[in-house]
Amino acid sequence: MKGGEKLRWTLNWLNGSTLLGLLAARIGGCEIRPAANGLIFAHFYSPRLPHAAAFTVGCVVLFRAGPEEVAGRPKLVAHEARHSTQYALCLGLPFLLAYFLAAGISWLLSGDPASRNPFERAAGLHDGGYAERPVRRIFRSRKDSGS
Numbered sequence: 001m002k003g004g005e006k007l008r009w010t011l012n013w014l015n016g017s018t019l020l021g022l023l024a025a026r027i028g029g030c031e032i033r034p035a036a037n038g039l040i041f042a043h044f045y046s047p048r049l050p051h052a053a054a055f056t057v058g059c060v061v062l063f064r065a066g067p068e069e070v071a072g073r074p075k076l077v078a079h080e081a082r083h084s085t086q087y088a089l090c091l092g093l094p095f096l097l098a099y100f101l102a103a104g105i106s107w108l109l110s111g112d113p114a115s116r117n118p119f120e121r122a123a124g125l126h127d128g129g130y131a132e133r134p135v136r137r138i139f140r141s142r143k144d145s146g147s
């Protein structure tokens, strides 16, 4: 592990988010494997929610897919690693509150919980499999709308 990854690992253990991630993996019936750069991969997450191919809690990245499929998606792994860093920067569980607030505002602005969510944008929208949607017309100024 590099220095920043060690720091992230330590902070996310201390703030309790990695422990919560392992609990989610256990509830989700996942196969847990240590991964590179201080992450823990939890494969075959099966509950219906959240509707995502992958999500991260602390240093635990939960995937619906198995290890072979995940190995072929390095951009998604990089995206989830950035979310793990966001947990460390937000002192752990407060990240969830901030993330869901940002997702709600993004949904109001664009009809999509990721497009205008600063956490998703910082993690890389396209790396996470998201397409950028424009701000809804009602929130655009006359100058932006071109009329």
Ligand SMILES: [Zn+2]
Binding pocket: 079, 083, 120, 123, 128
């Ligand atoms: Zn994401």
